[in-house]
Amino acid sequence: MSTGTIKKVAGPLVIAKGMRDANMFDIVRVSNQRLIGEIIEIHGDEASIQVYEETSGLGPGEPVESMGVPMSVELGPGLISSIYDGIQRPLDEIMAVSGNSLKRGVEVDSLKRDKKWDFKAVAKAGDEVETGDILGTVKETIVVEQKIMVPFGVKGTIKEIKEGEFTVEETIAVIATEEGDKEVTMMQKWPVRKGRPYLKKLPPQMPLITGQRVVDTFFPIAKGGVAAVPGPFGSGKTVIQHQLAKWAEADIVVYIGCGERGNEMTDVLNEFPELKDPKTGESLMERTVLIANTSDMPVAAREASIYTGITIAEYFRDMGYSVALMADSTSRWAEALREMSGRLEEMPGEEGYPAYLGSRLAQFYERAGQVVGLGKDGRIGYLSVIGAVSPPGGDISEPVSQATLRIVKVFWGLDSALAYKRHFPAINWLTSYSLYLDDMAKWFDTNVSPAWMECRQDMMNLLQEESELEEIVKMVGMDALSPADRLKMEAARSIREDFLHQNSFHEIDTYTSLEKQLSLMKLVVAYYVEAKEALQKGAAIDDLIGMEVRERIGRFKYVENDKIQEESDKIHQELKDEINHILEREGL
Incomplete structure (x- = not known):
């Protein structure tokens, strides 16, 4: 574990010296207040740290401690219906500890450690298992049954497997591997900046049915596809994403409010629990994970929020579910990237955005897809990503929109002129397109009508x-x-x-x-x-x-x-x- 001291503070960027033994993307605790941060650049023994909390009051000489692990999310029972901030801290737990105002340095577990879950084993002692095989299930909500899988890198014979009520930290199985016995709990950890592995990615074969006529008929998105919804203020981006979250043929919804206005995120938090899920008749929250990172929260956490969201989405995809991820909006995420890049004194690209904007966007969107998961049963999971883009003044020639359009295959271009005429959804049928159309034509001809x-x-x-x-x-x-x-x-x-x-x-x-x-x-x-x-x-x-x-x-x-x-x-x-x-x- 590497320790150092603060040398310089520039907003959310802290430069610490004496960090020679630390690694890129290590999680660190900054100052005696133990603010959480992540190393994003190393020069000699100096590390540049983006701090995910307010840094006012920090000064040179205060201690910095590297935790020796990359930023990871906790995956296991308790994710569904939770409301997290950008770095997977549960907002309801933080409120219980610190009240209505978000205090600095609050340390809370992402998954409740005291709650017991009813684990039902589907594997038995003596079974040969490998990464991704299902050990058992937990009924997480009325709607979602979570499958407890063998963690990554574990392969061997089940020595012992239990049934009954356990917390996420208690051992539910012991697997005899070549390196010795491995105790397995219901909780896994996974670094957010690294995509979860799978066996094979499949080409798109069927549309994600949304029930929205302009989408399904004119500009369909494939199940496991990616779409962008650029549009000016007031053109209905958020309403379209709400409609897709409610009606799209997805088992799980992950909604990321990335840098959105607080009142808009409040609407989501108020509306989602009240929305009746048309498939089950239960609350929509029974199959939803919300990540709320409003525009007044620390800017660095905004940059992390979309990675937190997509890692959680990949976890459910690996179980064989169809997952729809809504990112609202990637423009605010890119602005956080630009601010951090400016503080790092990197050479700016177009309109001040960093030169790596396009590659970072691609890394995010490329984690979508229809995949065959790890494990012997060859489960097929789907992860569809729909990203809203908020170009200043509705001008889609700006860098974030252009970089996004080079990656995604569906463009639902929102038009302020249509919105002013009260034509909703305000998707312009002359400028929008779907590159999945030829692939989907065969499916529509076979399953609906020629x-x-x-x-x-x-x-x-x-x-x-x-x-x-x-x-x-x-x-x-x-x-x-x-x-x-x-x-x-x-x-x-x-x-x-x-x-x-x-x-x-x-x-x-x-x-x-x-x-x-x-x-x-x-x-x-x-x-x-x-x-x-x-x-x-x-x-x-x-x-x-x-x-x-x-x-x-x-x-x-x-x-x-x-x-x-x-x-x-x-x-x-x-x-x-x-x-x-x-x-x-x-x-x-």
Whole structure:
């Protein structure tokens, strides 16, 4: 264990001398107040330490002690429904110790040491086991069953395995290895900056169904994929992430509030326990881990928070679960990186961000994926990462947005103009994209309908043509358009208002099943196809635009799931009848 003394204090950066025996990324305790920090640079016997707590009042000569281990998280029963800060300190435990204000130097365990968990063994004495094999299970919440796995680097024969109620520190099994007997507890530790190992990473095969029409139909994200949600202030980034946390087909949700405003994080902390999980009927917190690192908390801890979150997410992925991680927002994380880089006097890159911004972002996002975990049963786990980006003034040409877009495969570009028009989700269909689309097409054709991709393409073509026609309308007005072009504009308006616009606060419209999305797509496209044929036969454009059935199509998104087919058939028939009536009336 290396000890030294403080030489210099510059905000969250402390330089200590006499640290020759310390290693990079070691955890250290700074001053007699034992503030927690991490070594991020070493020159000779001087170590630069980023301190995860407020450093005011520290001065030269105070002691610094290296703990000899890298920053790690505690993994085991007790993670689910917990609320941690950026370095995995439980905020409720800190409040019990120090009151409402976060005091410095508070040392609390990440997992409760006194709570007993009911461990049920699935392995037995005499079994040959290796890293990742499941020893037993713990019912952590009503929803989540945690699988207790053989820790990394352990391989041998189970000598003894127990059942019953244990704390996370008590021995539940003894494994005879080549190096001797190894006692196994329910708790593991893992360094946050190092990805948890797996057997093999698989290519994306299926979409992460979210129930959000603009996402599932137009810009799907793969299960185990990565997406970025850049957008200016007020464009709905946080609401989209809340919707995905609630409705996405994920077993576990890890939500990281990274440098967010305190009131926004308070909303999350208040809303998540009250949100009813649609899959189980229980509180959403029963399958959620929250990491709250608000903008007024020490900046260095913000830099650590996304690594803490993704390591916890990887742990559940290794059990074979589908995990969705929301990082809100990586821009604030990059700002913390920039501040620390500036204090280290490193050569700045574009807009003052460090030159390694892109590689650090890549290291984070590349930890997502669909993987075959360690262990003999070949469990497949999914870790999907959705990162919000908050570019200043909504300008996505800035470095964080650009570095993110080079890494992720899905870009949901939020548009302030759509948000001002109260069109939510405010995802711009002309600038957004999904590079998973070709991989997902086969899945949609097989599991939903061969008509899925065809309808999607028809709608996309209409929206793109509307964009081109809008330029003409701005110059010479709607009346200058031909009847065929006017019909295109109306059909595109129907796509925008009836399909893409989705009310997250409406009990039915908040989530749309794939079956209902397909029915609504077919109705919107059928209106255009039928009206276009009638127009070619000589029907008046005003009659086709003013059809009463269009109101029924618009209200289809509020139809309950069990009435989808019946209502869809009725509307299709009404559409045909009304067009026939128009043609008969005009003698065509």
